[in-house]
Amino acid sequence: MDGFDQTDIVLPEIWAGHARRHPDKLAIVCEDQQLSWGGFNAAMNRLANALLRAGLRKGERVAVLCSSSIAACVAMFGVVKSGAIMVPVSGMLTAEQVATLLGDSAASFIIASADLRHLVDPIAGRLESLRPDGRIGVDFSQDDWIGLEAFAADASGDEPDVTFTSKDVFSIMYSSGTTGLPKGMVHTHGARTYFCVSNGFEMRFDGGSRGLVTTALYTAGTWLVVMPTLFNGGTLFIQSQFRPETFLQLVEAERITHTFVVPSQIQMIFAGCGFEANDLSSLKMMLSAGSPLRPDIKARLIGIIGQKFFELYGFTEGSSTLLRPEDQAAKPLSVGTPLMGQELLAIDTEGRACSPGEAGEIVGRGPGLLREYYNKPEETRAAIWTDARGRRFIRSGDVGQFDAEGFLYILDRKKDMIITGGLNIYPADLEAVVGAHPEVLEVSVIGVEHEKWGETPVALVVLCQGADITAEALLAFANASLAKHQRLSQVTICESLPRNALGKVLKRELRAAYASARSGGAAA
Structure with a gap:
């Protein structure tokens, strides 16, 4: 006899439990929109049931390409409640990079917001796994896209007929949207539940938590506040676009207890209105991750908010x-x-x-x-x-x-990764784009210090013999094919690149030489 052991704690059941116990409590707020826990759970259920009615099978992949909003949360976690595997996709990628991710994951549906549909329309016809009726718009309905409201309009708001175990897959999150071979990280329901429990315990979350996020919902850093807040049945606040003064006003007005900010945002606040003008006493935790915060800025921040500042390093x-x-x-x-x-x-x-x-x-x-x-x-x-x-x-x-x-x-740093504004940039992605120019012989991309973003990518290029392309023209060529956060700030033409005995480019030497040239006032 198996007995009554049911130790698989999965998030869809946790969310449903909050809706049953506190149906009228606020679950999510984004500017002038809000959903109670009862409404949030019903909206997720309607999407899940509509997907199942459309023939979705448990374990299929559904991509979500949305700007930050309540509808984006409904889309992401409604997909999870259907038994599908949620694939969050960055809105900062190019259409070709999106095609690479959707092709690699073999997504059968994609749910997108109107401002990002342009990344899907040019490539949808090439995606063999995407169903003919598999394009869903969270906030629009046009051409081959069906609106989310219409798609789920008459679907049941009751719990979907889906069972979960801790070993079922929750999400595939990509490390980067490359033109080559992206890596999708497969996390199970058990792993995501642990993510909520461990971060929630360590960072003072509970049922009264009021979490505020300003960074993109598809990033792992943002999930450090999103997931524990929802796991504990708290209230999640979303600022769709980060504006320093509005952010601080929101913390004060809504008595925010938990928030996630990247170092560049902290620096923007200090460069502008500062932290002192608003009452931040409600905060229990301000978390920073993605890149190191300068020691002087950290000390200044802690002097203002007190013993509430956490820093996370992780992969x-x-x-x-x-x-x-x-x-x-x-x-x-x-x-x-x-x-x-x-x-x-x-x-x-x-x-x-x-x-x-x-x-x-x-x-x-x-x-x-x-x-x-x-x-x-x-x-x-x-x-x-x-x-x-x-x-x-x-x-x-x-x-x-x-x-x-x-x-x-x-x-x-991890494999010479560049971190700009809390987002990861992999030099190999940029090197592939620059190296595609016929007049480029060799290229190496490094990260250099940037006052606002922490780091910015710079390409050091050796040209083919007889080439006459300028650094400015090569910069324009590369940036035309790169995502916004990947774009190079400078291209420098070099005679050669330093290498070790095995022929590997010594990026550490390149960074040191570049920094020395800048500090000495010479051109790099």
Whole structure:
């Protein structure tokens, strides 16, 4: 006899429970729109039931390409309640990059907002997996698109006839929208539930939480507030476009308790109205992630809001550390210690665990890790490190060291990744675009310091013999094919690129030379 063991805690059932217990409590607010928990759950159910009625099968992929709004939340989590796998897609990509992601995930439906449909229309005909009637507009209905309201109008608002286990797949989140081979990170319902529990516990969430997000809903950083707020039955506030003064006014007026901001947003506030003009006493947590916050700015911020500032370091695959408010003064340059239930180590080139103070590659394990990279078994295997006890850790590609008290310090960036405004940019994506020009012989893209965005990408290029293209023309050529957040700020023509004995370009030397040239006033 199996008995009564039902330990699979899944988010669709948690959300439904909040709707039953507190149907009239506010669930989501975005500017002049709002939904109660009863209304939010019913809206998710109607979409889920409409998808099932249209023939959607459990485990199919449904892409969501929406600007931040209540409708976007209904779309994302309504897809989950249908038993489908939700695939959030960045609105900052090009149409070709969107095509790559939709093709890789084999999405059968796409749900998009009107302002982003232009990324789908040119490529929809090439997507073999996309159903002929598979385009749903959250806020419009036109041509081959059916509006969300019409699609779900007569569908039931009751719970869908779908059962879940913790091993079912919740989402596939892509690390980047590349023109080559993107990596989709597969997370199960169990992993996403753990994500809510661990972050909620560590960062002071409860049923009274009022979370505010200003960054895009498709990013893992934004989910650090979205998911625990909804898991605990709190109220989520969405600012569709970040405006410093409005953000601070919203914190004060709505008594916001939790918010996520990237360093560039914090710097924008200090450069403008400042934090002092508004009453921020309701805050229990202000979280920053995505890139390091300058120590002087951090100290200034903590002096204003007090012991409420958290910093998170992690990889989207699912391992992370947290520098908690009580540790900020003693460990200002650290990224903290692992979250509840997680374990991170540094390993040397021989695969042995490093001693305190010894640098090595950061690896992590815990219940929130991805199951695999979607349809990429070789990449999945290559990312695994196994300890002496047979436990599997994921390799981060970051180099760091732990001190004697277990605090982690990052020494180098993941695979030379560039972080601009809290968004990840992979140099290889940009190098592929620049290198496609027939007059380019070699190219290397590096991140350089930027006062507002943290970092900005710069391309260092060696031209073919006899080439006469200018740096300005090459910059225009590249940026025409890049997503907004990927666009290069500068192209510099070089005679050669520094390499090691194996022929690998030494990006660290390029960054140092570029920084030296800028500080000396010379052209890079």
